[in-house]
Amino acid sequence: xxxxxxxxxxxxxxxxxxxxxxxxxxxxxxxxxxxxxxxxxxxxxxxxxxxxxxxxxxxxxxxxxxxxxxxxxxxxxxxxxxxxxxxxxxxxxxxxxxxxxxxxxxxxxxxxxxxxxxxxxxxxxxxxxxxxxxxxxxxxxxxxxxxxxxxxxxxxxxxxxxxxxxxxxxxxxxxxxxxxxxxxxxxxxxxxxxxxxxxxxxxxxxxxxxxxxxxxxxxxxxxxxxxxxxxxxxxxxxxxxxxxxxxxxxxxxxxxxxxxxxxxxxxxxxxxxxxxxxxxxxxxxxxxxxxxxxxxxxxxxxxxxxxxxxxxxxxxxxxxxxxxxxxxxxxxxxxxxxxxxxxxxxxxxxxxxxxxxxxxxxxxxxxxxxxxxxxx
Amino acid sequence: xxxxxxxxxxxxxxxxxxxxxxxxxxxxxxxxxxxxxxxxxxxxxxxxxxxxxxxxxxxxxxxxxxxxxxxxxxxxxxxxxxxxxxxxxxxxxxxxxxxxxxxxxxxxxxxxxxxxxxxxxxxxxxxxxxxxxxxxxxxxxxxxxxxxxxxxxxxxxxxxxxxxxxxxxxxxxxxxxxxxxxxxxxxxxxxxxxxxxxxxxxxxxxxxxxxxxxxxxxxxxxxxxxxxxxxxxxxxxxxxxxxxxxxxxxxxxxxx
Numbered sequence: 001x002x003x004x005x006x007x008x009x010x011x012x013x014x015x016x017x018x019x020x021x022x023x024x025x026x027x028x029x030x031x032x033x034x035x036x037x038x039x040x041x042x043x044x045x046x047x048x049x050x051x052x053x054x055x056x057x058x059x060x061x062x063x064x065x066x067x068x069x070x071x072x073x074x075x076x077x078x079x080x081x082x083x084x085x086x087x088x089x090x091x092x093x094x095x096x097x098x099x100x101x102x103x104x105x106x107x108x109x110x111x112x113x114x115x116x117x118x119x120x121x122x123x124x125x126x127x128x129x130x131x132x133x134x135x136x137x138x139x140x141x142x143x144x145x146x147x148x149x150x151x152x153x154x155x156x157x158x159x160x161x162x163x164x165x166x167x168x169x170x171x172x173x174x175x176x177x178x179x180x181x182x183x184x185x186x187x188x189x190x191x192x193x194x195x196x197x198x199x200x201x202x203x204x205x206x207x208x209x210x211x212x213x214x215x216x217x218x219x220x221x222x223x224x225x226x227x228x229x230x231x232x233x234x235x236x237x238x239x240x241x242x243x244x245x246x247x248x249x250x251x252x253x254x255x256x257x258x259x260x261x262x263x264x265x266x267x268x269x270x271x272x273x274x275x276x277x278x279x280x281x282x283x284x285x286x287x288x289x290x291x292x293x294x295x296x297x298x299x300x301x302x303x304x305x306x307x308x309x310x311x312x313x314x315x316x317x318x319x320x321x322x323x324x325x326x327x328x329x330x331x332x333x334x335x336x337x338x339x340x341x342x343x344x345x346x347x348x349x350x351x352x353x354x355x356x357x358x359x360x361x362x363x364x365x366x367x368x369x370x371x372x373x374x375x376x
Numbered sequence: 377x378x379x380x381x382x383x384x385x386x387x388x389x390x391x392x393x394x395x396x397x398x399x400x401x402x403x404x405x406x407x408x409x410x411x412x413x414x415x416x417x418x419x420x421x422x423x424x425x426x427x428x429x430x431x432x433x434x435x436x437x438x439x440x441x442x443x444x445x446x447x448x449x450x451x452x453x454x455x456x457x458x459x460x461x462x463x464x465x466x467x468x469x470x471x472x473x474x475x476x477x478x479x480x481x482x483x484x485x486x487x488x489x490x491x492x493x494x495x496x497x498x499x500x501x502x503x504x505x506x507x508x509x510x511x512x513x514x515x516x517x518x519x520x521x522x523x524x525x526x527x528x529x530x531x532x533x534x535x536x537x538x539x540x541x542x543x544x545x546x547x548x549x550x551x552x553x554x555x556x557x558x559x560x561x562x563x564x565x566x567x568x569x570x571x572x573x574x575x576x577x578x579x580x581x582x583x584x585x586x587x588x589x590x591x592x593x594x595x596x597x598x599x600x601x602x603x604x605x606x607x608x609x610x611x612x613x614x615x616x617x618x619x620x621x622x623x624x625x626x627x628x629x630x631x632x
Contacts, residue, residue: 038586056497063423064497096482096502108590130589132477133598140602144556147609151553155560159605162561166568167575174579192565200557228382236378242573243490246580252573260569263562270558300395304402304446305523306562307387309516311406312438313566315413316512317600320483320505321491322417328494336414341380346569348383351406355390355399 020145024138031131035077040108042128043073043085045101051088060329065093071101073109075120080111085120096324099127154199161199162192166259185255189218189262201270206277209368213269213361214262220360221265221353222258225345229254238341241321253342261350264310265357271302272361273368280369288366295365299358307351314343314350398446405441412437413512420508423499428468431508435464435515442519452530455622456522459615463518464511466614467607472507474599481506484593486577510600514607517563521608525552525615533623541624548616559608564601571597 035042052068071087087109091098101107106128112121144152169188173181193214201207229237234250242249275298276291318339325335391399416434419425439460443453475481481502483491529548533539539547574597578588588594 034586039584040587058495058497060495062495062498064499066497092497094482094496094498094500094502096496096498096500097488099479099481099503126590126592127479128590129478129595130586132474133589133595136474136478136599136602140605143606143609144560147549147612148553148556151556152609155557155605158557158561159564159601162564162568166572170572170575170579174576196557196561200561224386225383228379228386232377232379232382234379236380240490244486244577245573247576249573252576256569256572258569259572260566262569263558263565266565267558267562296394300398302520303391303395303399304405305442305516305520307391307402307406308409308442309520309562310566311409312413312516313513313563313604314570315410316509317570319413319417319420319509319512320502321487322414323420323498323500323505324483324491324494324496326418326421327498327500343570344380345383348380348387350566351387352383352390355387355394358394 020141027134028131028138031134034130035106038077038108038128040125041078041080041111041122042076043071043087043107043109043122044076045071045073045103045105045107046084047072048101048103060327062327067091067093067100069101073107075111076106080114080120083120085109085111085122087122087124089124098124101127151200158196158199161195165192165195181251181255182258185258186219189258190215192262193218193266197266197270200266201274204277205368205372206273206365207270209273209277209365210266210269210361212368213273213357213364214266216364217265217269217353217357217360218258218262220356221261221349222254224352225257225349226254228349236337236341237345238338240338241342253345257346257349260314260346261310261353264306264350265353268299268302268306268354268357269361269364272298272358273365276362276365276369280372284373288370291366291369292362295362296358299362303355303358306354307347310350310354311347314347315340318343402446405446408441408445409438412441420500420505423501427501427504427508428472431468431511432461432465435511436461438515439464439519442516443523447523451622452527453523455619456519456526456615459522459526459611459618460515460519462618463522463607463611463614464515467514467518467603467610468507468511470606471510471603472504474603475506475510476503478595478599480592480596480599484591484596486574486591486593506596510603511607513567513600514563514604517559517604517608518611521552521555521559521611522615524555525612526619529616529619529623541620544620544623545616548619549612552612552616556609556612560605563604563608567597567601567604 049070051070054066056066057063069089071089073085075081075083075085091100108125109122114120141156144156165188169184173179173184194211197207197211239249272295276295279286279294321339388403391403395402412434416430419430420427439457443457447453525548528551532547
């Protein structure tokens, strides 16, 4: 019988991989032929020629080269489908704003008012790159499945589900007047914590302990962050980098801080609770004191690397704009505070959340262990 | 009082109380890594410096601090270090290829709005900078996973010195698989939190699904998230292989 079972599961794996492969091929075919689904006109470049090359030096002695490229393209959708279009494109060697285009690239364009008897002209809006994005998404899914098998699958699902929850919560927030963003995100955080932790470690006592610890840790961190911002009247925070927002940046920032630290806090909570439950499973008579000291040791071990993870996840994204400020001769202090103040605040607040979740996770787990002891 | 200063103080105090000496070391490590990052960016302003090479050097320094300074120099941290650097270099080539293909380098319209007074003729290769941003944002998670896999593998070998390299490798994979979900989540949520403002903008301005998918700034975020996910998965077999190889080949686990 076990052989039969094994064969059955082998078949299940084969069938699911086949389905996955079909989904991969199907979706790739789709994005390569989805032009008619876009409202903006899409042009495929068939010919490029380099018309001009100018070396420039800006006011800060940075040297770059401006290229002017003439592009001949064919429209792939819309009223002018199949017609040729002529586009002038400018880019720099550094590629800081526009990239160089080559034959085969597809671009979203606005078509200029057509003149009778003349070739269409237009301006570039953006590049069509959904094919590469989808391809990368599949690489991600396959790598996680191959390395992580079931856990990899759950990680992909968890990413997807959490993205949907956040997106839905934002929809509700935007389409409902008089609703607080923080409230919506708070509800989303509770949902995401429960779902993600159940996905990561299943229906066990240790998971429930981790859920409680995560929620306590996250909301304590939020409380501290809000209190500090209120006490210091947000001195040192520069919201300029959120200038593109059509809403007050403060609330968006605090909501982002809450969501951003959630993953790290969950990680700490689940590490502490599963290792303490592991100790209890091995030795049912282990004392609370021993559990506490082991938990603290584990906490000390993970504290440094966990705060580092958050720090780099946040701060690395500012490298391009830091470069921009530095190369425009902005004073060091000004460049740092303009670009880093929000990211550092997030990283610091997240770090505080990580550290505080260690004792919180410890006591919550001990509470759950003791509850189990009484039952047994 | 400055909000950042107060938060730094709170973090320092709580790390010291809860983590003791190791907590203080962890705090100092954060500070060192911050300095390394800023100095790296300062050197990047020189167009003749290769950003990819600079990133690799920065990653070496950062993993040294994270692994050797917070913990200590021993066989566990050394194997974790080698695994981290190997994964980083492998990933870097893949990411450089992807950033080139997806054209996410430099700035998008949304980011440029407030920066009109700046000169953008910088002469630095921003494709490479984009790759370096992605790798730097995952280096913390990759190093963390490396040590979390190699350290228990040493323990397993110490208790069962007769295990073959293959058995050790498989147990390393098992440990890694259990970590995968929470490591991936840590990064995903950090990025979600950072991108919340952009998502709100997209929704406020009623971007269509297709427009969002092809917007440069969204593309850049997705590429970062997906590459980070690939990174935290790839470190697992690499660390498991290197640790099992070192353990069996050099029998380093036995002397401890």
